Amino acid sequence: xxxxxxxxxxxxxxxxxxxxxxxxxxxxxxxxxxxxxxxxxxxxxxxxxxxxxxxxxxxxxxxxxxxxxxxxxxxxx
Amino acid sequence: xxxxxxxxxxxxxxxxxxxxxxxxxxxxxxxxxxxxxxxxxxxxxxxxxxxxxxxxxxxxxxxxxxxxxxxxxxxxxxxxxxxxxxxxxxxxxxxxxxxxxxxxxxxxxxxxxxxxxxxxxxxxxxxxxxxxxxxxxxxxxxxxxxxxxxxxxxxxxxxxxxxxxxxxxxxxxxxxxxxxxxxxxxxxxxxxxxxxxxxxxxxxxxxxxxxxxxxxxxxxxxxxxxxxxxxxxxxxxxxxxxxxxxxxxxxxxxxxxxxxxxxxxxxxxxxxxxxxxxxxxxxxxxxxxxxxxxxxxxxxxxxxxxxxxxxxxxxxxxxxxxxxxxxxxxxxxxxxxxxxxxxxxxxxxxxxxxxxxxxxxxxxxxxxxxxxxxxxxxxxxxxxxxxxxxxxxxxxxxxxxxxxxxxxxxxxxxxxxxxxxxxxxxxxxxxxxxxxxxxxxxxxxxxxxxxxxxxxxxxxxxxxxxxxxxxxxxxxxxxxxxxxxxxxxxxxxxxxxxxxxxxxxxxxxxxxxxxxxxxxxxxxxxxxxxxxxxxxxxxxxxxxxxxxxxxxxxxxxxxxxxxxxxxxxxxxxxxxxxxxxxxxxxxxxxxxxxxxxx
Numbered sequence: 001x002x003x004x005x006x007x008x009x010x011x012x013x014x015x016x017x018x019x020x021x022x023x024x025x026x027x028x029x030x031x032x033x034x035x036x037x038x039x040x041x042x043x044x045x046x047x048x049x050x051x052x053x054x055x056x057x058x059x060x061x062x063x064x065x066x067x068x069x070x071x072x073x074x075x076x077x
Numbered sequence: 078x079x080x081x082x083x084x085x086x087x088x089x090x091x092x093x094x095x096x097x098x099x100x101x102x103x104x105x106x107x108x109x110x111x112x113x114x115x116x117x118x119x120x121x122x123x124x125x126x127x128x129x130x131x132x133x134x135x136x137x138x139x140x141x142x143x144x145x146x147x148x149x150x151x152x153x154x155x156x157x158x159x160x161x162x163x164x165x166x167x168x169x170x171x172x173x174x175x176x177x178x179x180x181x182x183x184x185x186x187x188x189x190x191x192x193x194x195x196x197x198x199x200x201x202x203x204x205x206x207x208x209x210x211x212x213x214x215x216x217x218x219x220x221x222x223x224x225x226x227x228x229x230x231x232x233x234x235x236x237x238x239x240x241x242x243x244x245x246x247x248x249x250x251x252x253x254x255x256x257x258x259x260x261x262x263x264x265x266x267x268x269x270x271x272x273x274x275x276x277x278x279x280x281x282x283x284x285x286x287x288x289x290x291x292x293x294x295x296x297x298x299x300x301x302x303x304x305x306x307x308x309x310x311x312x313x314x315x316x317x318x319x320x321x322x323x324x325x326x327x328x329x330x331x332x333x334x335x336x337x338x339x340x341x342x343x344x345x346x347x348x349x350x351x352x353x354x355x356x357x358x359x360x361x362x363x364x365x366x367x368x369x370x371x372x373x374x375x376x377x378x379x380x381x382x383x384x385x386x387x388x389x390x391x392x393x394x395x396x397x398x399x400x401x402x403x404x405x406x407x408x409x410x411x412x413x414x415x416x417x418x419x420x421x422x423x424x425x426x427x428x429x430x431x432x433x434x435x436x437x438x439x440x441x442x443x444x445x446x447x448x449x450x451x452x453x454x455x456x457x458x459x460x461x462x463x464x465x466x467x468x469x470x471x472x473x474x475x476x477x478x479x480x481x482x483x484x485x486x487x488x489x490x491x492x493x494x495x496x497x498x499x500x501x502x503x504x505x506x507x508x509x510x511x512x513x514x515x516x517x518x519x520x521x522x523x524x525x526x527x528x529x530x531x532x533x534x535x536x537x538x539x540x541x542x543x544x545x546x547x548x549x550x551x552x553x554x555x556x557x558x559x560x561x562x563x564x565x566x567x568x569x570x571x572x573x574x575x576x577x578x579x580x581x582x583x584x585x586x587x588x589x590x591x592x593x594x595x596x597x598x599x600x601x602x603x604x605x606x607x608x609x610x611x612x613x614x615x616x617x618x619x620x621x622x623x624x625x626x627x628x629x630x631x632x633x634x635x636x637x638x639x640x641x642x643x644x645x646x647x648x649x650x651x652x653x654x655x656x657x658x659x660x661x662x663x664x665x666x667x668x669x670x671x672x673x674x675x
Contacts (some may be wrong), residue, residue: 011352011674012351012352051331053636073308073532073534074326075311075388075536076315076322076351077569
């Protein structure tokens with residue numbers, strides 16, 4: 001099975017014990033669900049999920065060049 | 078009276094008359110309190126066409142029925158209402174801290190300032206005792222020194238509201254500051270206070286507002302506090318990182334304006350983010366009166382320790398001026414509070430000046446050796462001071478970015494709506510927020526309707542930010558609910574966790590009224606229409622419900638939102654229709670009758 005690596009940016013409290021930016025390995029066309037499982041991020045901690053700066057879904061298949069950004073619940077103004 | 082104290086304090090600085098008047102409870106039923114009630118009273122007694130610095134313009138400083146009511150979460154807010162010297166609209170500028178609650182403890186819902194003193198004065202309010210005092214020794218002083226001196230010569234436990242040199246020198250972007258570093262920042266309300274030669278209001282009170290149904294309040298407060306605690310934003314995000322946690326998320330979405338909105342991402346966003354602020358400079362978290370969220374920050378750089386910076390401020394002095402040095406941003410924020418200017422308008426005016434310089438319109442010989450190049454960290458600190466003190470080119474900048482641009486024949490480089498500088502979100506790829514900017518009754522503003530919440534933060538649900546369809550309806554609901562919340566004395570941030578029913582339940586328990594979600598939203602609608610009528614009378618019209626030329630005509634040039642254009646033209650007629658206004662944006666007779674607006 002072919003593999004790929006996805007760049008994942010983490011923010012706010014999700015950085016604790018994980019860092020700001022991690023590379024996640026997985027099968028070709030892996031999904032964001034694979035990424036959060038690998039990084040042990042509970043689904044309810046994922047408030048905002050961006051793929052290349054656009055709204056993403058947990059089950060969207062990813063391409064090798066994609067960048068995933070994951071935010072816990074945050075707000076302000 | 079429950080919640081309300083039932084007394085309005087009216088002070089005429091021309092004559093020295095001090096009157097205590099009964100609050101009009103019938104009007105309060107229609108307009109609630111704070112923003113709504115004080116605006117309606119202002120509109121009833123001040124000529125809508127008045128010049129903002131005319132002696133007959135007035136300043137209303139108003140708490141809400143929930144301000145200062147014990148156990149109500151975030152009941153520390155107050156509003157400053159006047160005709161804005163920046164926008165020419167009705168202004169209502171909101172602040173937190175403790176001053177608003179203390180005004181209620183002294184027995185008043187509102188202070189109305191009329192006329193103009195011949196020489197600088199301040200007002201002391203100690204319960205029943207109200208005195209106009211000489212302020213010659215305070216005039217020209219920075220806001221923190223003024224505060225310290227007033228606490229010393231009055232009562233260390235009093236609360237101080239004041240203006241800095243910015244307000245004294247009639248800068249159209251001057252703030253009213255309170256409790257050292259809280260600001261009723263927007264629309265130049267501090268300049269109107271300065272025009273009256275009023276430096277400060279010191280208040281100390283010793284009684285509490287009464288509550289209509291204590292058992293009911295206990296039950297409701299328990300419920301909403303649980304919601305606030307369990308909500309990810311109010312229970313975790315804001316307490317941990319403050320508002321600056323937005324830097325990365327807004328940048329990752331490609332709607333974080335840089336270099337005066339010439340770009341929409343900032344490569345060094347991480348360096349000025351809330352995460353970096355927490356790592357490097359945060360000293361402690363601070364909460365306003367009665368606040369379980371405590372989003373306020375205290376940061377320290379070198380010998381400066383001060384409140385803030387907030388997200389908008391970090392963006393303004395940071396990305397919008399091309400500056401990635403967070404220490405410089407913290408210093409600029411400190412000086413902005415000291416001279417008493419609005420951090421959004423001050424930083425955006427520096428950004429506009431930088432673009433005027435970049436385009437060769439402002440020349441080197443006007444700079445007195447202080448660069449206006451994008452990215453210059455020292456510039457944001459020093460130009461803030463010069464603006465507040467009206468030194469050199471700072472004298473022109475103190476007029477705000479639009480008038481600065483006009484002086485150089487290029488107002489299009491002012492990123493403003495109704496001459497008020499826009500905050501930290503590029504509206505071209507957040508369509509609802511763009512419509513909210515264009516239609517805000519106080520000019521460029523994010524907190525008249527914070528569409529970022531559904532369009533970016535997925536609260537209460539995720540909306541497609543690129544989509545125009547459906548946004549007029551969303552903007553109306555957000556504008557109406559916000560107008561109502563602003564009129565209670567509670568903080569808008571509670572709306573991340575609370576819904577309209579929750580607010581109605583708290584108001585009813587405190588005041589004994591009988592609001593529900595629908596009547597609360599109708600109150601907001603009434604307030605919004607009343608503001609709109611005032612602005613129309615003032616001479617504003619459909620042409621003012623717009624965005625800066627760049628944001629209307631050009632697409633985003635970089636980042637994940639590249640190519641996105643504003644769809645305002647499509648949304649605006651629908652919005653007028655949803656509001657029950659005619660094609661020119663004028664409320665119809667039928668709409669006014671429905672709302673009972675007289």
